[in-house]
Amino acid sequence: MRRCFVLPLFLLLSACAQGVFSVQSPEDWLGDASGAEPTAQTFQQVSQAVGAEARKQCLKQPRRQNCEFRILVDLNPRAPANAYQTLDENGQPVIVFTRSMIRSAQNADELAFVMGHEAAHHVLGHIARQSENASASAAEFGRREQLRGGDAAAIEEAQKLGAKVGVQAYLKDFELEADQLGTIITYNAGYNPLVGAKFFDRIPDPGDKFLGTHPPNEQRVQIVLETAAQLGLAQ
Structure with missing residues (x-):
């Protein structure tokens, strides 16, 4: 099953995507993208920090589950901006980013926030x-x-x-839960979730639709602000 954090942020459940690989050496997936190397290196650093913190949060949960996260990159150059959490055939949590999603982020904090959000879906057993x-x-x-x-x-x-x-009835609640824990994961990983949440300023607002997949952007941002305040972060 798949969870997506996309532009716009539509959550779907499906099978694991094809054409992905584990993030190890950034030069392997840069292709001919001019000036992309710093972004790839930053993504690798964020992956290591967020992955480690997500594992810590996962191990605290009462539900027994696999807490060894893999961060992957979709190699399809035409894939739209997209990030999602899924499980492989062994139940191992996998977070996949498309290259366009990585490049759409304006800074490491946004990458960390999106990644923390996706990791939170697994930690919370969504x-x-x-x-x-x-x-x-x-x-x-x-x-x-x-x-x-x-x-x-x-x-x-x-x-x-x-x-x-049954699936759609709780999607918005799950999103808010993932935003809250994702804020904590982002902060503990060494990034600023308040900066990361600026991502919401650039995506369409889904509004408050009945059985919608996402809550309004304003509501999601408010969850981030409240959680960040509890962590001692000033706006």
Whole structure:
């Protein structure tokens, strides 16, 4: 399953992307991008710092899960600005950035904030929780359709709808949770989440839509401000 932090920030769940590799030597993925080397080196530094802090936060959680993060780069030169958290076949947490996403960040703090947000989704067990919500809602919708006398096909369709509603019902809550913990991860990794959250100033505001995938940008920024204040950061 996949979680995306994109321009705009749409959250989706899917399979792990193809065409990615582990970040080790920046020159391997720079290609012919003029002047990109400092960005690649900064990304590598951010990955090491945020990955280490995310692991610490993950190990504190009561849920037993794999806490060994891998930070990957999507090599597709045409891939849009995008970052997401997923799991590999062994349950290892993976965070993937496209090259355009890396280049869209204006500083290391923004890279760290986005990465911390994505790491927080795993630390908080959002993929597993989303799957549980989908299963429970699908079962409930199917039960209601069965009580109404629906046939097998109708029950199956009701279950599909229930799964969709179950997934979407908590997406905005999960985003705010990830923003809060992501702020802490960013700060503890040595970066400024208040600077990182400036990223929200450059993306469209999704508004407060019913069953939307994201809360309004203003609400997300407010969570960052409140959490940063608790950490002792002044605006």
